[in-house]
Amino acid sequence: MPGQTINEISVTPVPVHYRKELGRNSRGENMGRERTEWLVRARTDGGLEGLTIANRFMREFTGFNDPEGTVRGLMALLRESLLGKRVDEFLEVSGGRVVGVTDAHKPPFWEHGWMSILAFDLLGRDMGVSCVDLLGGRVRDVVPAYDTTLYYQDLVNPEKGAGQVAEEAAESRRDGYRQFKMKVGRPGRWMAPQAGLERDIEVVLAVREAVGSDAAIMVDANFGYDGRLDLLEDFVRETLSANIFWMEEMVTHNVADYRVFRRMRDRLGSNALLVCGEVDRDPPGPVFVDLVNNGLIDGYQPDTVSAGFSRWQALEKWLEPTSVRSIPHNFGNSNFGARATLVFGAASKTFESLEDERYLPNVYANDDVTFEEGSYSIPAGPGLGLAVDQEIFAAKFGGNEVIIK
Ligand SMILES: [Mg+2]
Numbered sequence: 416m417p418g419q420t421i422n423e424i425s426v427t428p429v430p431v432h433y434r435k436e437l438g439r440n441s442r443g444e445n446m447g448r449e450r451t452e453w454l455v456r457a458r459t460d461g462g463l464e465g466l467t468i469a470n471r472f473m474r475e476f477t478g479f480n481d482p483e484g485t486v487r488g489l490m491a492l493l494r495e496s497l498l499g500k501r502v503d504e505f506l507e508v509s510g511g512r513v514v515g516v517t518d519a520h521k522p523p524f525w526e527h528g529w530m531s532i533l534a535f536d537l538l539g540r541d542m543g544v545s546c547v548d549l550l551g552g553r554v555r556d557v558v559p560a561y562d563t564t565l566y567y568q569d570l571v572n573p574e575k576g577a578g579q580v581a582e583e584a585a586e587s588r589r590d591g592y593r594q595f596k597m598k599v600g601r602p603g604r605w606m607a608p609q610a611g612l613e614r615d616i617e618v619v620l621a622v623r624e625a626v627g628s629d630a631a632i633m634v635d636a637n638f639g640y641d642g643r644l645d646l647l648e649d650f651v652r653e654t655l656s657a658n659i660f661w662m663e664e665m666v667t668h669n670v671a672d673y674r675v676f677r678r679m680r681d682r683l684g685s686n687a688l689l690v691c692g693e694v695d696r697d698p699p700g701p702v703f704v705d706l707v708n709n710g711l712i713d714g715y716q717p718d719t720v721s722a723g724f725s726r727w728q729a730l731e732k733w734l735e736p737t738s739v740r741s742i743p744h745n746f747g748n749s750n751f752g753a754r755a756t757l758v759f760g761a762a763s764k765t766f767e768s769l770e771d772e773r774y775l776p777n778v779y780a781n782d783d784v785t786f787e788e789g790s791y792s793i794p795a796g797p798g799l800g801l802a803v804d805q806e807i808f809a810a811k812f813g814g815n816e817v818i819i820k
Contacts, residue, residue: 528723593789600639
């Protein structure tokens with residue numbers, strides 16, 4: 416039934432669990448074991464259901480007088496932006512591919528990128544095609560993923576130190592992962608600068624040893640080397656033998672520091688990509704435009720679900736004449752984010768790897784996607800190919816569902 420109308424939307428907070436306690440990063444306390452997936456289900460008069468999550472909106476709580484971060488604010492936004500709208504009125508389609516957002520829906524989809532993913536999902540279901548096709552078609556047969564759960568596990572288990580991180584990496588390798596990202600940046604806050612540097616180096620070398628020479632390893636400092644480019648130089652030099660694939664947010668994005676950092680990297684002989692951009696809330700922000708235009712970064716990282724498919728399509732068009740790769744941030748996006756990033760990565764020519772938090776299953780039905788040799792297969796179903804397991808939903812989470820019609 417073409418041109419179906421959205422006649423019911425629901426919001427449900429669904430818990431999602433890690434496989435272990437995740438430690439600190441350079442800035443914050445332990446990540447812990449659990450997060451909330453703010454599941455949004457939009458249903459049509461013809462019986463379709465599209466999905467997204469509103470994690471970004473619900474995280475931005477600035478007080479009870481502000482609608483942001485509240486269920487009532489979320490319901491009002493969804494009612495205004497989506498309820499009563501036709502599935503085919505959101506996105507511009509040409510030759511079976513989405514080429515843009517219609518004018519009326521651009522402002523909400525740009526501000527709340529996660530809503531554009533729901534529009535893709537519903538449109539794909541309505542047309543009977545995968546979002547991979549809507550995004551331009553499949554460019555790879557499988558999508559590689561990296562284990563992103565190697566936080567400061569050494570501080571969670573002080574008696575084992577760097578060995579704890581290496582042990583977890585080895586276990587992940589046995590589980591099939593081939594790419595691993597670990598948190599570094601200990602000099603910034605949680606350890607004395609020199610000791611933090613030494614621990615960072617020790618962790619990188621121990622993880623390389625644990626996962627083998629054929630695995631890819633990445634590091635992420637969450638700006639923990641700010642103001643200490645001298646220590647960063649030591650870090651890059653002392654980890655050369657580990658052959659780091661990318662270095663993420665080693666210092667805060669600014670042209671001056673990235674010029675120094677990039678020259679240092681080249682002088683020392685590191686091949687690591689320099690990547691950043693997950694904190695860019697309105698991408699591309701001016702600083703990131705400067706970094707790209709000056710050839711100072713190799714990968715750009717706005718969040719898959721916060722930026723959404725529509726914004727990412729525009730970003731990729733902008734980046735196309737450059738050599739900058741798409742490396743969307745996906746942390747905190749739960750099981751939904753893993754699927755959205757998988758679909759995006761299947762169609763993106765410059766995509767590198769899916770940031771995988773390795774959550775336990777929660778509310779979604781088993782489907783055709785498999786994980787083998789460090790990569791996910793691509794879902795065949797229409798839209799995102801993702802469905803809520805209604806039995807599990809009703810039994811465990813339905814009691815907290817809020818519905819608007
Ligand atoms: Mg990061």
